[in-house]
Amino acid sequence: MGVKWGVVIVAAGRGTRMGTKESKQYLQLGDKPILVHTLELFQSMDLVKEMSLVVGDDDIGRCREWVRLYELTKVTAVVAGGKERQHSVHGGLKSLSTDWVMVHDGVRPLVTTAAVRACCAAAEQSGASVLAVPVKDTIKQVNEAGVIVSTPDRRSLWAIQTPQAFRRVLLLEAHERALADGFIGTDDAMVVERLGTPVTVAEGEYTNIKITTPEDLPWAEFLLAKRRADTAEGKGGHG
Numbered sequence: 001m002g003v004k005w006g007v008v009i010v011a012a013g014r015g016t017r018m019g020t021k022e023s024k025q026y027l028q029l030g031d032k033p034i035l036v037h038t039l040e041l042f043q044s045m046d047l048v049k050e051m052s053l054v055v056g057d058d059d060i061g062r063c064r065e066w067v068r069l070y071e072l073t074k075v076t077a078v079v080a081g082g083k084e085r086q087h088s089v090h091g092g093l094k095s096l097s098t099d100w101v102m103v104h105d106g107v108r109p110l111v112t113t114a115a116v117r118a119c120c121a122a123a124e125q126s127g128a129s130v131l132a133v134p135v136k137d138t139i140k141q142v143n144e145a146g147v148i149v150s151t152p153d154r155r156s157l158w159a160i161q162t163p164q165a166f167r168r169v170l171l172l173e174a175h176e177r178a179l180a181d182g183f184i185g186t187d188d189a190m191v192v193e194r195l196g197t198p199v200t201v202a203e204g205e206y207t208n209i210k211i212t213t214p215e216d217l218p219w220a221e222f223l224l225a226k227r228r229a230d231t232a233e234g235k236g237g238h239g
C-alpha cells in the first residue's frame with residue numbers, strides 16, 4: 001500500500017476580487033458548488049486518507065451539511081479559517097495526522113488526479129513540492145511609478161499552483177516559525193523556503209485555474225464541459 005496523504009482544503013476567503021455577494025467558493029459550477037467539485041476530486045483518490053476543510057465561521061454549518069449530502073467521508077474536520085490564507089492553512093494542518101500533507105485551494109476545482117499524483121510523487125522524493133506551469137507571457141518587475149525595472153529570464157519563471165505537498169512535520173514547523181516571526185507569505189512553499197529547505201516544482205496543467213475574478217467563471221464552465229465530454233468519449237482520465 002502506498003503513502004497515504006492528508007489534505008488541507010482552504011476555502012475561508014471572502015472572494016473580494018470576484019465581486020459577488022456569495023463567496024466565490026460557493027458559486028455554482030455546472031451542477032454543484034465550486035468547493036464541492038474540489039472536495040470530490042480528492043475524495044476519489046485512494047492516496048487521500050483524510051481531509052481538513054477550512055471555511056469561514058458562518059459557513060461551517062452548511063459545509064458540514066454538504067459533507068453529509070455529497071458523502072465526502074474523507075472530510076474528517078471542518079474548521080474555521082483565519083485572517084490570512086496562511087492562518088487558515090495552519091489551522092487546518094492541526095487536524096491532520098498523516099505523515100504527508102497537501103494544501104489545496106478550494107477554488108481550484110479543475111485540478112486532475114494525474115497532476116495531484118505527480119505533485120505527491122515529487123514531494124515523496126524531495127520532501128516538498130508544488131504544482132506549477134511555465135509562464136507563457138513575458139513577466140516584468142514594475143516600480144510604483146509604473147516604470148519597468150527588470151525583466152527576469154522567462155525560462156526560469158513558473159506560475160505556482162496548488163496542491164503543494166510536504167512532510168507534515170516540515171510544514172507545521174515552517175508555519176509555526178512564520179507565525180512567530182510575523183511572516184505572511186502568499187503560498188505554503190514560501191514559509192518552507194524561508195527555513196532554507198529546497199522545494200521542487202512538479203509540472204502541472206494550465207487548466208488548473210484558480211477561480212479569482214469574474215472572467216474565470218465562464219472559462220471554468222467551458223473547461224468542465226470539455227472534460228466531461230472527453231470523459232464520455234473515453235479520452236484521458238482527467239478527474
Ligand SMILES: Nc1ccn([C@@H]2O[C@H](COP(=O)(O)OP(=O)(O)OP(=O)(O)O)[C@@H](O)[C@H]2O)c(=O)n1
Pocket residue numbers: 010011012013014015016017018025054081082083084085086088089105106107108210211212
Ligand atoms: N483568509 C483566507 C484567505 C483565502 N483562503 C482561501 O485560499 C484560497 C486562495 O485564496 P484567494 O483565491 O485569494 O481567495 P480569496 O482570499 O477569497 O479571494 P480575494 O483575495 O479576492 O478576497 C481560496 O480557496 C480561499 O478561500 C482562506 O482559506 N483563508
Ligand SMILES: C[C@](O)(CO)[C@H](O)COP(=O)(O)O
Pocket residue numbers: 085105159160161162186187188210
Ligand atoms: C497558493 C496560490 O494559489 C499559489 O498560486 C496563490 O498564491 C494564492 O494566492 P491568493 O491571493 O491567496 O489567491
